[in-house]
Amino acid sequence: xxxxxxxxxxxxxxxxxxxxxxxxxxxxxxxxxxxxxxxxxxxxxxxxxxxxxxxxxxxxxxxxxxxxxxxxxxxxxxxxxxxxxxxxxxxxxxxxxxxxx
Amino acid sequence: xxxxxxxxxxxxxxxxxxxxxxxxxxxxxxxxxxxxxxxxxxxxxxxxxxxxxxxxxxxxxxxxxxxxxxxxxxxxxxxxxxxxxxxxxxxxxxxxxxxxxxxxxxxxxxxxxxxxxxxxxxxxxxxxxxxxxxxxxxxxxxxxxxxxxxx
Numbered sequence: 001x002x003x004x005x006x007x008x009x010x011x012x013x014x015x016x017x018x019x020x021x022x023x024x025x026x027x028x029x030x031x032x033x034x035x036x037x038x039x040x041x042x043x044x045x046x047x048x049x050x051x052x053x054x055x056x057x058x059x060x061x062x063x064x065x066x067x068x069x070x071x072x073x074x075x076x077x078x079x080x081x082x083x084x085x086x087x088x089x090x091x092x093x094x095x096x097x098x099x100x101x
Numbered sequence: 102x103x104x105x106x107x108x109x110x111x112x113x114x115x116x117x118x119x120x121x122x123x124x125x126x127x128x129x130x131x132x133x134x135x136x137x138x139x140x141x142x143x144x145x146x147x148x149x150x151x152x153x154x155x156x157x158x159x160x161x162x163x164x165x166x167x168x169x170x171x172x173x174x175x176x177x178x179x180x181x182x183x184x185x186x187x188x189x190x191x192x193x194x195x196x197x198x199x200x201x202x203x204x205x206x207x208x209x210x211x212x213x214x215x216x217x218x219x220x221x222x223x224x225x226x227x228x229x230x231x232x233x234x235x236x237x238x239x240x241x242x243x244x245x246x247x248x249x250x251x252x
Contacts, residue, residue, distance in 0.1 A: 035163070043156035044172050047179060050148035051141060058173035063166050071173070091171050091199045 009087045011097065016070060016080030033084050036061070036068050058099070060091055069094035110213060111136050120205050124177060124192040129154075130217055131186055139192060153181050153188060169203055184210035187217065 014023040014033045021037060023030040044056035058071035067089040070082030081098050114126050114136050125139035129150040137146040153170065160167045170181040173196070180191045180202055189206045193199070 036160075036165075039156070039159055039163075040170075040172075043152055043159065043170075046152035046155070047149055047172060048174060050145050050152055051174075051179075052145070053174045053177075056172045056174055058171075060169075060171040061160060061165065061167045062169045062171075064168065066165065069171075091169070091203065092197055095196055095199075 007086055009085065011083050011085045011089075014070075014082045014084075016072065016082060021082075029084075033068070033082060036084070037070050037082060040068070040070070058095065060094060062088060062091065064088060067091075067094060069098055071095070071098050073099065107135055110216070111138075113209065113212075114138055117205060117209055121198040121202055122193055122195040123202070124194060126192075127190040128213065129188045129190070139190070149190065150188065153190065157183060157188075168207075171199060180206065182206035182210060185214045187213050189213075 012023065012025040012029055012033070014021050014030065014037075016037065021030055021034040023033060040059040040061065041056070044059045047053075048055050057073045058069070060067070060069040062068070065088060066084070066086055068082070068084045069091070070080060072080040083094055083098055085094075110128060114128060115138070117123075118126055118138060125141070126136070127134060127139050127146050127149065128136040132147075132150055132154050134143065134146050134150055137143055139146050139149075141149075156170060157167055168183060170179075172179045176194070178193050178196055178199065180193060180199060182189050182191075182203055184207060187210050189210050191202055191206065193202055
């Protein structure tokens with residue numbers, strides 16, 4: 001199905017600095033990313049507890065028309081980063097975008 | 102339900118375990134663990150499924166219909182794929198395999214859901230159930246005597 005002409009399907013990048021999320025694509029997008037980031041981190045921690053592991057260093061979710069990914073270990077060292085896209089994107093592509101580029 | 106379908110699912114999962122660098126698998130229906138092939142005890146698998154179901158519900162309340170979760174832990178990745186009532190969790194070690202494993206999971210879950218539906222609703226199974234009929238229900242016009250052909 002072709003994308004809606006009004007829908008921005010470009011990747012939106014964010015930085016995770018300590019307890020704050022910083023983005024260039026506006027307050028609404030940053031709030032949106034931060035809420036999903038917190039949700040994934042919370043449930044990632046629950047999963048880690050269930051399996052007796054340390055907390056997650058990356059996490060993602062994907063639906064039919066949306067993809068979200070973040071990692072706390074990136075090419076920039078300890079500074080975390082993330083991306084969200086209004087499209088179904090290959091998870092490994094998001095992984096490479098955030099952790100390698 | 103589980104006792105009917107678990108043996109065939111278990112053998113299919115055992116084969117799927119060789120699809121990549123997979124450390125373990127867990128198949129669940131709603132919050133019930135059907136097959137646990139994770140290197141963890143059953144109570145840990147149950148906690149895992151509950152956490153993933155909670156995550157799914159949490160994101161659904163925010164308008165996200167999540168198909169796939171993917172988490173990275175020290176030395177291992179966790180991929181959780183969902184289809185209708187079923188969820189398949191994989192522990193794998195090679196990040197580059199994630200897309201292949203997600204595709205294999207989706208196919209497996211689609212088949213599993215059909216099996217679950219057929220088990221739960223045995224009289225309603227099969228998309229073509231209205232356009233087909235049972236052989237035994239057909240009227241037989243054939244003669245009762247067997248037909249012979251002389252060569």
